[in-house]
Amino acid sequence: MNTQLTELMRLLRNLIRTGVITQVDTTRGMCRVATGNLETNWLHWLTSRAGNARTWWAPSVGEQVLLLSIGGELTTAFVLPAIFSDEFPAPSISPEATHIQFPDGAVMEYEPQSGALTVTGIKTATIMASDAVHITAPDITCVASTRITLDTPEVICTQLMSTGNLIVRNGGKMTGNIEHTGGTFSSNGVVVDSHKHTGIRSGGDTSGGPV
Numbered sequence: 001m002n003t004q005l006t007e008l009m010r011l012l013r014n015l016i017r018t019g020v021i022t023q024v025d026t027t028r029g030m031c032r033v034a035t036g037n038l039e040t041n042w043l044h045w046l047t048s049r050a051g052n053a054r055t056w057w058a059p060s061v062g063e064q065v066l067l068l069s070i071g072g073e074l075t076t077a078f079v080l081p082a083i084f085s086d087e088f089p090a091p092s093i094s095p096e097a098t099h100i101q102f103p104d105g106a107v108m109e110y111e112p113q114s115g116a117l118t119v120t121g122i123k124t125a126t127i128m129a130s131d132a133v134h135i136t137a138p139d140i141t142c143v144a145s146t147r148i149t150l151d152t153p154e155v156i157c158t159q160l161m162s163t164g165n166l167i168v169r170n171g172g173k174m175t176g177n178i179e180h181t182g183g184t185f186s187s188n189g190v191v192v193d194s195h196k197h198t199g200i201r202s203g204g205d206t207s208g209g210p211v
Helices: 002-015
Strands: 016-025 030-035 064-068 078-083 098-101 107-111 116-120
Touching: 002 016, 016 078, 030 064
Parallel strands: none
Antiparallel strands: 016 030, 016 064, 064 078, 098 107, 107 116
């Protein structure tokens, strides 16, 4: 009877246990967990989706987790991430924010209190769409310290475009009224708005070329 009771208590204690990840095998999607004086065999960790839609977020060594053991046998356990610990404390104190902090220091956060979605600390970002990408906002600011490249057969600006400097390398065409104010306007080395002509004569004769 005592043996049966001891075995029953062991199974009950093992139904739910806390532990710490000791090894991770990302090829198999499995990990090992230290719990008490034991270290488990390789176990699968739980994920939010594993069907037609799948998610992947491997746990890390040192991460505190729960062990959920079917029937109380650790060999049947699944690993449920995760529990904050002294080594890995909570990265935010906001009561409403969704906050993700990555090992390289990058952070993704949406804070409902301010309505702000922020992504910081990343090196590159890539969006590839087969049909279209639409961005709509009252004010959009794009800041680049080196350059912005628009690699496309055509760029359309439907309204006013204001630019500090403009260089056109392969010719072009302008339609409609053009107004020039301030500075000089040059064409092939000739200042159009203030140049002089040679061979000026009265009447209907044609003047000489510009100088």
